[in-house]
Amino acid sequence: MMRFMQWLHRWVSLILIVQVVLWLSSGLFFAFTGHHGMSGHQYMEHQHPPMLVDAAPQVGIETVHSEYPDAKTIQLSSVMGIGQYVVTLNDSTVYINANTGTAWETDADLAREIALSSYNGPGEVEQVTPVTGSEEIVGWDDAGFRIDMADDLNTRIYVEAASGQVVDHRNTPWTIADWAFRLHFMDYSGERSFNHLLIWSAGLFALWFSLSGLILLGRNVAQGDFNPRRKATMLEHLQKTGQPVASSCGGGGTCGLCKVTLHGEQLPQPSAAEKAMLSPAELNAGLRLSCQHRVNDKVEIELPNENVATVELQLASKRQLTPSIVELTFSSEQAIDYEAGQFLQFLIPHQEEVLTRHYSVATKADPHKLVFTVRQMPSPSEGVPPGVGSTYLCNLSVGDRIEAIGPFGDFVLTEASPRTQLFIGGGAGIAPLRALLQTEQDTSQPRPCVFFYGARHTSELCYRDEFEQHSGIAYTPVLSEPETSDAWQGATGFVHETVATWLASQDVTAIDVYVCGPPPMLKATMTMLAEAGVPRDRIRFDDFGI
Amino acid sequence: MAQHQRSSQWRVWHRWLSLIFGVQMVIWTISGAYMVFFQLDFIHGDHLVQDTSAAVPADTQVAPLDQLLERYPHTQTVALETRWLNNQLTAVYELDGHQGQTIVSAETLAPITLEEHHIRELANRYYALEAPTIDSVVYLTENPPTELNPALLPIWQVNYDDFGNTSLYLSETTGDMLVKRHTFWRGFDIMWMTHIMDYSDRVDIETWWLKVFIIGTFILMITGAVLLVYTISFKKKKPGGAQ
Numbered sequence: 001m002m003r004f005m006q007w008l009h010r011w012v013s014l015i016l017i018v019q020v021v022l023w024l025s026s027g028l029f030f031a032f033t034g035h036h037g038m039s040g041h042q043y044m045e046h047q048h049p050p051m052l053v054d055a056a057p058q059v060g061i062e063t064v065h066s067e068y069p070d071a072k073t074i075q076l077s078s079v080m081g082i083g084q085y086v087v088t089l090n091d092s093t094v095y096i097n098a099n100t101g102t103a104w105e106t107d108a109d110l111a112r113e114i115a116l117s118s119y120n121g122p123g124e125v126e127q128v129t130p131v132t133g134s135e136e137i138v139g140w141d142d143a144g145f146r147i148d149m150a151d152d153l154n155t156r157i158y159v160e161a162a163s164g165q166v167v168d169h170r171n172t173p174w175t176i177a178d179w180a181f182r183l184h185f186m187d188y189s190g191e192r193s194f195n196h197l198l199i200w201s202a203g204l205f206a207l208w209f210s211l212s213g214l215i216l217l218g219r220n221v222a223q224g225d226f227n228p229r230r231k232a233t234m235l236e237h238l239q240k241t242g243q244p245v246a247s248s249c250g251g252g253g254t255c256g257l258c259k260v261t262l263h264g265e266q267l268p269q270p271s272a273a274e275k276a277m278l279s280p281a282e283l284n285a286g287l288r289l290s291c292q293h294r295v296n297d298k299v300e301i302e303l304p305n306e307n308v309a310t311v312e313l314q315l316a317s318k319r320q321l322t323p324s325i326v327e328l329t330f331s332s333e334q335a336i337d338y339e340a341g342q343f344l345q346f347l348i349p350h351q352e353e354v355l356t357r358h359y360s361v362a363t364k365a366d367p368h369k370l371v372f373t374v375r376q377m378p379s380p381s382e383g384v385p386p387g388v389g390s391t392y393l394c395n396l397s398v399g400d401r402i403e404a405i406g407p408f409g410d411f412v413l414t415e416a417s418p419r420t421q422l423f424i425g426g427g428a429g430i431a432p433l434r435a436l437l438q439t440e441q442d443t444s445q446p447r448p449c450v451f452f453y454g455a456r457h458t459s460e461l462c463y464r465d466e467f468e469q470h471s472g473i474a475y476t477p478v479l480s481e482p483e484t485s486d487a488w489q490g491a492t493g494f495v496h497e498t499v500a501t502w503l504a505s506q507d508v509t510a511i512d513v514y515v516c517g518p519p520p521m522l523k524a525t526m527t528m529l530a531e532a533g534v535p536r537d538r539i540r541f542d543d544f545g546i
Numbered sequence: 547m548a549q550h551q552r553s554s555q556w557r558v559w560h561r562w563l564s565l566i567f568g569v570q571m572v573i574w575t576i577s578g579a580y581m582v583f584f585q586l587d588f589i590h591g592d593h594l595v596q597d598t599s600a601a602v603p604a605d606t607q608v609a610p611l612d613q614l615l616e617r618y619p620h621t622q623t624v625a626l627e628t629r630w631l632n633n634q635l636t637a638v639y640e641l642d643g644h645q646g647q648t649i650v651s652a653e654t655l656a657p658i659t660l661e662e663h664h665i666r667e668l669a670n671r672y673y674a675l676e677a678p679t680i681d682s683v684v685y686l687t688e689n690p691p692t693e694l695n696p697a698l699l700p701i702w703q704v705n706y707d708d709f710g711n712t713s714l715y716l717s718e719t720t721g722d723m724l725v726k727r728h729t730f731w732r733g734f735d736i737m738w739m740t741h742i743m744d745y746s747d748r749v750d751i752e753t754w755w756l757k758v759f760i761i762g763t764f765i766l767m768i769t770g771a772v773l774l775v776y777t778i779s780f781k782k783k784k785p786g787g788a789q
Contacts, residue, residue, distance in 0.1 A: 010774060010777060013770060013771075013774060014774060017767070017771060017774075020767055021767070024760055024763055024764050024767070027760050028757065028760045028761070028764075030751055031751055031752055031753075031756045031757045031760060032752070032757065033752075034751060034752045035749070035751065049622045049623065050622070051619065051620060051621065051622060051643070052615055052621050052622060052623070052624065053615050053619050053621075057611065060610050060611040060612065061608070061610075061611040061614070061624065061626055062608045062609070062610045062611065065602065065608050065626060069601065069602070069604065070601045071601060071602075071626075072599035072600060072601060072627075072628075073599055073625050073626065073627045074625065074626040075623065075624070075625035075626075076611070076623065076624050076625070077622065077623040077624075078622075088599070193586075194581060194582050194586070195582065195583075195584075195585045195586055199582050200582060200583065203575070203578055203579040203582040203583065204579070206575040206578065206579070207575050207576065207579045209575070210568070210571050210572040210574075210575040210576075211572065211575075213564060213568055213571070213572070214568070214569070214572050217561070217564050217565065217568060217569075220561055221565075225561060226561070226562070226565060249776060249777050250555075250556065250557045250773070250776060251557055252557065252773075252777060254777055255777075
C-alpha cells in the first residue's frame, strides 16, 4: 500500500511537475499583482451620467413604446449628454437616438469622446481604429472602435458602435495577466474557462498526487520522523559514523542497497519495502534494509562485509580486450580483503557531483592488484552522451588515481559441495565469472567447471585463449551473430539456448549455477533454468546493470 | 559517499517542507479540483432562476416621459418594465438617480412600495425549479451573511426549502433579484477562501502569507524534483546471490 503510494507520488509528480511550476508561478504573479493590477482598469474613470432633464430627449418613452409594443424593457439613459433608448426585444436589442428617433450612430469622433470620458490616465489619443470585435475581448464581435492611448500602460479603449458604450479597457498589465490566467486555467483560447477536460485531468492528477503525499506524510509523522529527539535510522547512523554502506535513494526503501544483517533476540518486523526488496530466506536470516529501522540497543548491525573500506586505486595498465571492452588493472597500496565475485563502487567525479558505478573484480582475489573489465557504453540515443562512468574510467591514464568503496556483493563461490559448477555469462558479465573460475581452479581439488559464454562474434570473446587452454574448464563460447570472416564452427544462437540443450542431459540437482550478463540475457537464462528444473537456491546471479 | 549523504538531506528537507507547505498544497488541489469540476454556470445558480421580463400589457396607458421627469427630476436612467404584483402583470418605470433606485407605476407615476407578500410573489416568479416552497423570508438590514455583499443592504432574503437550500436576494425598492446563492456556491466560496488564503473577506489575493506559501511550495517542489532524479534516474544494482 505504502509502496504503491510512493510509486503513485513519484510518477504522478513526474507528469505533473511542469503544470505545478506554471500554477505556482502564475499564482505568485496573481498574489503580487492583485485584482486591480490585472483588470486593465488602471485609468478607467467612473461615469456620472447627467440628469435626463438636462439631456432633454426630444422623443418620449411613450412614443418608443408605441413603436415597439413587444419590447421587454425600454431604457432611457444618456451617452455623452445625448439621450439614448435601449430597446430589448425577444431576440435583439435596438439603440435609438432619443433626439432624432432614429438608430443610434457612433462615428470615430464620438467614439473618441466616449473613450476619453472613461479615461483618467496621462495619455493623449494616439489613434482611433474601426474594428469588428477584438481578440482581447472574448464574446464581443460587433462593430466598434479601438482607441489607442499614448500612455505608459499602452491603454486601448474599445467602444461599441451600435450602443456607444465603452466595452472595456485593455493595457499591457492586462495582457500579461491574461497569459497568467491562460497558464493557471490551462485554457489557451483566452476565454479563462476553468471547466474543461484538460484541467479536469490535471486536477485529478494533482489530487492524487497531493493526497498520496499526505498519506506518506502521515506515515512519516506516525513513524516519528519529525520528532527532534527520535533515534536515527540505522542507515543514518552508519553514514554518520562513516561506515561504508551503499544507498542510492537516500533512505526511501526503494533501491535495496543498504542491506545489513541484524543480530539480536527480537529483530524488527520487516517493512513492506523490505518484503519487496528481500527474499523470505534473507529476511529469516536477519537481513534488513538499514534505512527502514531505527538504531536500537538490543540489535547489533552487521555490515554485509565488514571489510568494506574506501580505497585509493592507481591505474597500473590498460589494454583493449575486445572492440568494446577495456581491461583496467589497478594497484592499491592498502591491502583490500575481498572475495572473487565481489564488486567495488567507483566514485566518478562528474560536474559538481560524484556518481557511483559498480564493477566486479575480474581475477581471483589479490589484495594489491585489482583487474576490471569495463564496457565502453555508447550513446543510448542521439543527444544523450555516452556512459559517464565508463567513459571516465576508460579515459584514465596509467598512473591516475581514483577512489572506490568496497568490496560489496555476495556473488561468491558456494561452500564445499561435490556439485558441478556451471557458469553462464554474456558480454561484460565475464568479469566476476572469470574471478570465480580462477579461484575454483586454484583450489587443491577443483570441482568440475563448465562455462558457457555468449557473445555476438569472435572479436567479442574476451579471454578466449585463456579459457580454451585451461584443461579444468569445459569452455563453450556461443555466438549469436557470427560473421562469415569468423569461419565459426562452434555453437550459435543465444547462450541460454545452448545451455538448455546441455542441461537436458544433466542431473539438474547436481549443479551450482552462476549467471552474470546483460539484463535480457540474465532474464532469459533465469527463466530457462527455472523451466529446466534447477532449484532456485542453487542459482546465484549478478545483475550487472548494463 | 557524498552523493548518498546528499540524497538523505534532500529527503529530510522534503519532509519538513511538506509538513508546512505540503498541507496547503493538499488544500490547493482539493479546492482547485472543486472549482474545476463544478461548472461555473451551475455554481452561479443560473439554473435556479429564469428571465421574468415581459412586454408591457397592451391596454396600459403609459405616462409620458415629460410628466415622469417633471415629477422625478433627479433621474439619470429610466426603464419601462413590468412586475408581477398581486397576480397582475403591471407596467412600471424603474428609476435610477441620486435618490437611488425606485419603481413607480407606469400609468399613475405613483411610487410602489413592496411588501413581504410582493417579494414572495416576485421571488417565486424568478425561481425556475418546480414547486417552489419558501422556507422563510427575512428583511435584512444589518449583519449580512458572508454570502452577501454588505453594500446591498437593506435587502430581502427569500430562502427556499430545496436541494441546494437556495436563497434569492431581492431589492427592497425595485424587487429586482440581485443575488442568488445555493449550497454549491457556498461550497465554492469556502474553496475560494482556502485557495487564496484570505479567511476574512475572501477577496484579498495579495496577503504576505499567500506569497510565503507559494514560494515555500516552490522550494518543496524543487526538493521533490531532486529526489525524483535520485530515485528514478540512477541505475541501481541489486547484488544477487543465493537465496
